[in-house]
Amino acid sequence: MVYEQAQELKEVGAGLVLAPNAVRLVRRLGALDALLDRAVPLDVGWEFRRWADGRVLSAEDLAGSCERLYGERTYTVHRADLLSAISSAVPTGAVQLGRRCTAISIHGDSAVLTFTDGTSVEADVVIGADGVHSTVRGVVTEPSPATYSGMSAFRALVPADQAPDFARRRAQTLWIGPDHHLVHYPVSGGNAVNLVAFAPAGDFTVESWSATATVEEFLAEFAGWDPRLQDLIRQAGTPGRWALLDREPLDRWSRGPVTLLGDAAHPMFPFFAQGAAQSIEDAAVLARCLADDPAAPARALQRYQSLRIGRTTRLQEISHARAHVNHLPDGPEQEARDAALAAADPLVQSGWIYAYDPDTAEAGAAV
Template sequence: MKVAIVGGGLGGLTAALLLRQAGVEAVVYEQAAELREVGAGIGVSPNMVRPLVRAGLGERLASFAVPMDAAWELRRWEDGRVLASQTMGEECRRLYGSDFYVAHRADLLDMLVKALPEDVIRTDRRLEVLRQDPDGVELTFGTATGAKATVVADAVIGADGIHSAVRPAVVDEEPPRFSGLCAYRCLIDAERAPELSVRRVQTLWLGPGRHFVHYPIRDRKLINVVAIVPAGEWRVESWTADGRLEDLRGEFETWDPRLRGLIDAATATKRWALYDRSPLERWTSGRVTLLGDAAHSMLPFLGQGAAQAVEDAVVLAICLREATRETAAKALARYERIRRPRASQVQLMSRGREVLNHLPDGPAQLERDATLAASSPLRQSAWLYGHDPETAVTD
């Protein structure tokens, strides 16, 4: 059986690796001329780490990812007072069988590329036409030279992100939901950054109307920054759109001087409007199905976008492992039945987190801070981090 994966991001490459390890012939078709990850830092939670370790990538992951041995930390906006701190390291390993890492998305992508044979990834392939019949799927790709490339597959996986070209073949498109927020993202040289930001700690600053996250990546040589603020007139939904540092500084000009010092150390920023989609009514149509953001794009507040794509890939590989050309559609339907409820739950639970994070100072904010101080976020995340997609297939 031949599987065509449209999209060479983290989800598509993980699916290709796990499918090939399951004995399924899978090829990735990526529209870019070269594989490169335009994002920056990413949290690699235990439910994402365990499948990568099972796939033989544990040692490679540990060679570049930074384990959060120290803590998650929540701080007050105006003075940096610690509102809550969660020890990680041994406690995380005991509860969930792995570390919680942070890493550069490009390093994760490179790890997956190196784990695959060179001929598995075909770049400069932009999907133009997808046709399926009971016997297979025909895909026509355009290239930079204007030439066309036609591929026939027994099953197609749309792993091509939030603006998926495969999704219209599965379900009618609906407009995205605008959150009213936008995100600034920076990568800052650690040598220029305040000492507070270089520690192996993922820090979340909470304040009226906005919040700010930072943590070190690449052996603590870079500091990843994400700032969530009201979008104003900004509506550009693109990780590659440039923002203005003066606008970012203006959003936090009254905050703790150490946080302002971190922003001052930045030399550039990206800015994108935050949209998500409501859960789709279906992921699969015959021999075509969706995976990752193409199936369940979500807001970033639970840090689960990539982890859910990896969970998808695990279940997909198991379902297709025993399938034949004749039973491919049934295997994809089974994959959807297992994954769609779980991913839709995470998708919906990612909404509304900013309301709690952005409370104005006052009674509700004081109540929130007291609740945070008495809570254990690591244990409360068991529904996320403790999920095993292999067990879900058995169940």
């Protein structure tokens, strides 16, 4: 049974990149066909452009290389479309809405969940997939508040007919410059362009999907950047804005019959576009561990932790480091970075990410 605090499953967030490691698991779940009408297969990825003039520093051919190397394409999707596709594989009645868990207590081999309405449920296994502000995490490990990273993010969807040609291409493009970067790609079957941008937070500390900014605030962060990019931002409607939270990697995800999954276990900066993919991987590995050892769920949860924690910690760390690389000011270090980008093959270098398959992962070989 899934207990979801929202009153209804509805559109949340905006776009995301669905890389081969996630695509093969969505396919295996039987949900990929439901997504493909709305997903956009990328022809070009990791297209880095210089902030001031849009000069292409590096670009990766994904149209043929990705499938040849990893057996799957890379897609961009709207989060609502991915949610709809995955939920289509969930049995009717398996999700209870409007159920916000406020406390968990462990009693021997089971756990009791208490909800805001005063009701409680006893469960053999509890999986906390309740995000960066996880209630369940406090049962598994010592509670610690998230810290603010000093960065904030803007997000927006631009209707395709209002976006310039360069933004409508089947490409994931990253504009990088001093203290900022901006990513755009098409979603919703090509009917919209997703924007997500990162900038210094200043005194802004709101971490909420519902917080908004103005186009003027968004534009001010990218003043002096390529005019074409500013033209794209002007079509952003009412942008969302949230502060990026930071957490140190955990050294434990499971305690008895309780474990963590996704952002509750390993929130990561979105600079490798792997947050959603790692949650999907978690779910696949967890399902396999529980199926392989149904008589001893606590042992299965420990095995799940051992298989996943090294890999997600590595991704947390490299995603964190990428902020510095993307945001270098102009100068010798920036020039060296640009030369390295031009010489790199990120599709091959990231093979440890994209080739991962839970069906062949071994204990202790999580990276």
